[in-house]
Amino acid sequence: MALGSADGGVRLGTLDDSNVDVLSSIHEVPTEALGEGLGSVGVEGGVVGRALPDAEELPRKVLPLPERPVQPTIAVGTADEPTELEGVGPKAVIAAASPVDPRGGKFTLADALAGDDTLAKGTGTLTAIIATNHGKITCELFEDRAPNTVANFVGLARGTRESLDHDRVRWTKHRLYDGVTFHRVIDGFMIQGGDPSGTSAGGPGYEIADEIDPSLHHDRAGVLSMANKGPNTAGSQFFVTVAAAAHLDGKHAVFGHCDPAVPSAIAKLPVDAQDNHRPRAAVVIETVKIVRRVEAIRDPLPATGTATEAPAGPAPSDTPPPVE
Numbered sequence: 001m002a003l004g005s006a007d008g009g010v011r012l013g014t015l016d017d018s019n020v021d022v023l024s025s026i027h028e029v030p031t032e033a034l035g036e037g038l039g040s041v042g043v044e045g046g047v048v049g050r051a052l053p054d055a056e057e058l059p060r061k062v063l064p065l066p067e068r069p070v071q072p073t074i075a076v077g078t079a080d081e082p083t084e085l086e087g088v089g090p091k092a093v094i095a096a097a098s099p100v101d102p103r104g105g106k107f108t109l110a111d112a113l114a115g116d117d118t119l120a121k122g123t124g125t126l127t128a129i130i131a132t133n134h135g136k137i138t139c140e141l142f143e144d145r146a147p148n149t150v151a152n153f154v155g156l157a158r159g160t161r162e163s164l165d166h167d168r169v170r171w172t173k174h175r176l177y178d179g180v181t182f183h184r185v186i187d188g189f190m191i192q193g194g195d196p197s198g199t200s201a202g203g204p205g206y207e208i209a210d211e212i213d214p215s216l217h218h219d220r221a222g223v224l225s226m227a228n229k230g231p232n233t234a235g236s237q238f239f240v241t242v243a244a245a246a247h248l249d250g251k252h253a254v255f256g257h258c259d260p261a262v263p264s265a266i267a268k269l270p271v272d273a274q275d276n277h278r279p280r281a282a283v284v285i286e287t288v289k290i291v292r293r294v295e296a297i298r299d300p301l302p303a304t305g306t307a308t309e310a311p312a313g314p315a316p317s318d319t320p321p322p323v324e
Contacts, residue, residue: 009093049162082184082192082227082239082252101206102162102171109147110157124292128148128157128256131286132182134266135242139224139258140297140310146255146270149211149226149234153255156236157288158205163236164205166196175287176204182283184239184276185269192227193240193285200276203235210234216254218245222297243266259297
């Protein structure tokens with residue numbers, strides 16, 4: 001593998017066999033030492049390089065490399081937060097090389113609703129109908145109180161917002177949520193989904209700013225909110241509460257309210273607590289349809305009611321799921 005050198009030479013090195021994309025050794029070779037016909041170009045293990053039959057005879061000097069940790073750092077959330085796990089292993093290397101968001105982070109509700117006059121100009125409450133293999137979850141979206149977050153969700157659902165493809169190489173417009181799972185389920189707390197990679201660490205290839213409305217709270221079952229790895233790191237992952245979770249206020253952007261019946265049923269499914277509370281049988285989002293409707297969604301609490309926060313459920317493992 002050859003890399004440019006500041007003094008006009010060429011650096012030759014090899015990839016080590018760990019999950020981190022670094023050179024295990026680097027040798028600097030003057031460019032004049034590389035004549036035509038020397039060796040052949042080939043690909044092995046995803047690395048393009050030139051074989052040098054007489055490499056040991058070339059003038060070279062060994063450049064020391066700084067020490068690096070044995071394992072990449074993992075951002076891990078607490079047991080009672082809908083946290084996205086930061087990528088590790090090969091996926092972390094790919095994510096670091098992802099191209100720049102073609103939108104530059106700018107995407108409006110008008111962009112999200114483009115191409116459908118009924119949505120863009122119609123009346124009624126903007127609503128997401130999340131069809132799963134365990135029933136439909138109907139959610140009112142707060143387009144006036146969280147317009148940017150709603151625009152992001154609707155754009156990804158309808159395929160009007162660009163996101164990275166499965167290989168995280170090209171930006172494409174596709175219905176990101178179709179076929180994705182609810183990968184983290186905690187009874188008495190919430191259900192979390194929207195990760196296109198299915199690893200708990202995936203997203204659309206970009207992050208959005210937190211849109212926190214102080215009048216919106218995680219105060220009941222059915223609150224629709226964004227998962228994140230920390231401030232201003234939300235992407236495509238979202239969650240629906242199945243109980244009040246006031247400790248999430250100010251940390252996660254609330255952008256809608258759902259009928260809690262189906263989420264509450266999903267939350268009671270058997271899970272693997274050692275695998276980030278992943279359901280033992282996949283809970284699949286078959287499709288997300290965006291409509292406008294007049295009927296109000298059933299609210300488990302009166303408008304002036306209050307809720308007592310339920311326990312967050314069993315502590316999930318801090319170990320991320322295996323990387324394929």
